[in-house]
Amino acid sequence: MRTLFLSEAPFHAESGRQHEDSFEMNGEMGVIYSSGNTTGTTVTTKINAKQDLLQWHNRYAAKLLYKQNESTVDDQQQLVTSAQNIFFSAQSDYKLSQPSNRLFMYGEYEDDRFNSYEYQAALAFGWTEQLWSDSDSELTYSVGPGYARSIAKETSDALNQTGLIVRAAMEYEKKLNDKATFRQYISTETDEEFSRSVSETSFAAKINGSLAMKLSINLTHNRTPQEIDEPLDTQTSVTLVYQFF
Template identity: 45%
Template sequence: DGEEGRVKQTTAQRLYTYVQSDYKLKVENQRLFVYGDYEDDRFNGYDYRSSIAGGWSQLVWRNEISDFRFSVGPGYSLAKLESGEKAENIHGFIVRASAEYHYIWPTGAKLRQFVSTEAGEDNIKSRTETSLSANLFESLALKLSFIMQHNSNPTDSNTALNTETSVAVVYRFF
């Protein structure tokens, strides 16, 4: 069988998860937020990276076809740098800012634009996600996404900008 001479090589393996919770204040459209994330990427030079932040969030507008919100606040970042056999912990205070825009066409297609930045003493980590989803059936949709991640101070063997493109089928339960 022709498989014997082939070398199988992993070129990407990444786990990224985040959560944000907003607490509504008495003033309309203003909130306090708490945010946390965790990233484990085999090819970015870090064993893991994580951050937590809290601060002020505001829904600037919401109508039938669009909405826009942003948040900003201080936080703390922790990472474990893999450098050969020696691992080094990197940590420090950050300022996190994010903005999110949604638009819904009359056909039901949806656009989402999300941008976030975490600025620390040694690095500025930015992430942007643009996605477009269209309903195939009542609770089934097709989603196209383009994600860019940028680090102002990447590890030695890595590029400053990483991109990811995906196509997904989304099923909505509610």
């Protein structure tokens, strides 16, 4: 990683600077309501929080997707739930003598009402490195072993999946100007037979000091020994983001 990125990286050493604790939190929401030939409602919300302490750097995330569509049930038009997904994650990085080098602990939980599993969860531990960070951009990666558990629904043909995994993630953020920010996040959790990979590409533009408009493209790919109809899920959304702190 150092060979690839650090030769020309705009890394600024932190030595000699007095550390100041910080906490940032923002929430985003998007709502789509349609009527006429097609009736339905889609709600997506997300909360992100980041805490930087002298010895610890913590990140928290929570997401909710809910969708209703009009459908014919017993010869009557009714609104039925067609998507419902809840996701939580948290990562704590312990800073070593060089603050850009860290040890991490990560956990996640997902409950998707319309996939093949009751829930999916994972824990991982390992190494995190902030390859660079300055006022305009930041690049961080993490990699380490972990344990994943996916419990199949009784009504599905999926198999329970439990065992050791390797988790790797990378996040890049670039401020294009005072009002626009680009962000790319990629993660994968894999073993010999199964894998789950996630990509989020987003562009946010400030409307005023605390409010921004955000365009996101989210990709989730699942690999299993069984054939599944759609291994790749794609979600494109436009949301309003409010910066609380």
